[in-house]
Amino acid sequence: MTGAFQWYLSLLCLPCSEFLSGNKMIAVENQALVSKNAIPKEASDGFTVPESNAFGQSFRDYEASVRLSIVENTYPLNHINQTYDFVKRTREEYAKLNKAEMSIWEAIELLDSFVDESDPDLDEPQIQHLLQSAEAIRKDYPNEDWLHLTALIHDLGKVLFHSKFGSLPQWAVTGDTHPVGCAFDESIVYHKYFKENPDYNNPAYNTKLGIYSEGCGLENVLMSWGHDDYMYMVAKANGTTLPPAALFAIRYHSFYPLHKEGAYQYLMNEEDRENLKWVQTFNKYDLYSKSNVRIDVEKVKPYYESLIKKVCTSAKFCALVILNTFFSLLKLDFFFFLFAVLPRKDSDGNP
Numbered sequence: 001m002t003g004a005f006q007w008y009l010s011l012l013c014l015p016c017s018e019f020l021s022g023n024k025m026i027a028v029e030n031q032a033l034v035s036k037n038a039i040p041k042e043a044s045d046g047f048t049v050p051e052s053n054a055f056g057q058s059f060r061d062y063e064a065s066v067r068l069s070i071v072e073n074t075y076p077l078n079h080i081n082q083t084y085d086f087v088k089r090t091r092e093e094y095a096k097l098n099k100a101e102m103s104i105w106e107a108i109e110l111l112d113s114f115v116d117e118s119d120p121d122l123d124e125p126q127i128q129h130l131l132q133s134a135e136a137i138r139k140d141y142p143n144e145d146w147l148h149l150t151a152l153i154h155d156l157g158k159v160l161f162h163s164k165f166g167s168l169p170q171w172a173v174t175g176d177t178h179p180v181g182c183a184f185d186e187s188i189v190y191h192k193y194f195k196e197n198p199d200y201n202n203p204a205y206n207t208k209l210g211i212y213s214e215g216c217g218l219e220n221v222l223m224s225w226g227h228d229d230y231m232y233m234v235a236k237a238n239g240t241t242l243p244p245a246a247l248f249a250i251r252y253h254s255f256y257p258l259h260k261e262g263a264y265q266y267l268m269n270e271e272d273r274e275n276l277k278w279v280q281t282f283n284k285y286d287l288y289s290k291s292n293v294r295i296d297v298e299k300v301k302p303y304y305e306s307l308i309k310k311v312c313t314s315a316k317f318c319a320l321v322i323l324n325t326f327f328s329l330l331k332l333d334f335f336f337f338l339f340a341v342l343p344r345k346d347s348d349g350n351p
């Protein structure tokens with residue numbers, strides 16, 4: 001199994017010492033990045049939902065999609081293999097963040113050749129999806145550059161597919177996410193395939209609450225492994241100062257059973273409920289911006305590069321290109337480097 005990569009997302013000029021000085025202050029400081037008049041938009045607030053996706057079909061129509069044969073390959077494997085044990089093991093492994101280093105733009109370009117096989121609405125390379133969603137949200141929220149950046153980076157966890165990050169299969173990178181350790185809600189797409197998941201018949205994991213308690217907060221819930229949680233982990237471990245709403249959107253944007261179907265609400269706490277409004281807003285731009293009209297990368301690149309430069313303390317965010325073959329040779333230097341530049345964190349990647 002592989003490790004991960006590191007990004008120093010010390011955003012909007014907040015020094016690291018400030019970030020590290022306590023959760024309460026972080027929440028207050030970071031929330032200040034959100035403009036006072038920035039409110040999550042409801043559907044009635046002027047957002048126009050397009051009638052059709054990149055193929056002229058309804059969005060998320062898993063029965064009629066022209067990509068059905070591809071999508072149908074991914075979900076059975078996802079639902080059968082994403083057990084509680086698999087997720088726990090994989091998350092712990094990737095929390096080591098010991099694989100590769102790259103700038104945000106380098107990661108974006110790494111996704112240039114990657115097409116999400118779980119997506120019924122788009123078969124464009126991921127770089128297009130990132131820019132389409134960022135440009136769409138920028139149009140409606142011109143003053144909220146934290147939202148532009150959130151959209152730009154929200155799917156960068158898909159680098160997990162790349163050999164630098166262990167070449168994970170699509171079923172462990174893409175697709176909707178759901179909690180593990182409790183019953184699989186029937187609203188999850190392709191629910192029927194869970195019957196072959198060993199957890200389906202495990203009495204410890206197949207009740208409504210499973211190993212969790214009512215209102216325990218999503219922070220304490222293990223989600224099926226994929227690009228959402230990985231990107232959240234990378235941002236968090238590298239001292240991001242993105243506001244909580246942004247981190248929530250990154251971490252749960254594929255949690256359709258919750259933000260679209262309303263399932264698993266009993267696991268949420270008050271803070272989750274507040275952040276849910278933003279992930280629902282964000283989702284409109286993530287989902288409905290999908291189109292076969294390509295963004296001119298070179299045209300918008302200067303804006304996003306300046307945004308990245310504005311909100312990050314260094315042009316290179318990750319400095320850990322540690323290939324397995326020579327990892328052991330560099331081990332001492334590597335850990336010295338980690339200690340020198342990173343906030344201390346627990347096994348969950350939390351500072």
Ligand SMILES: [Fe+2]
Pocket residue numbers: 154155227253254
């Ligand atoms: Fe995603």
Ligand SMILES: [Fe+2]
Pocket residue numbers: 129133154155286
């Ligand atoms: Fe996305």
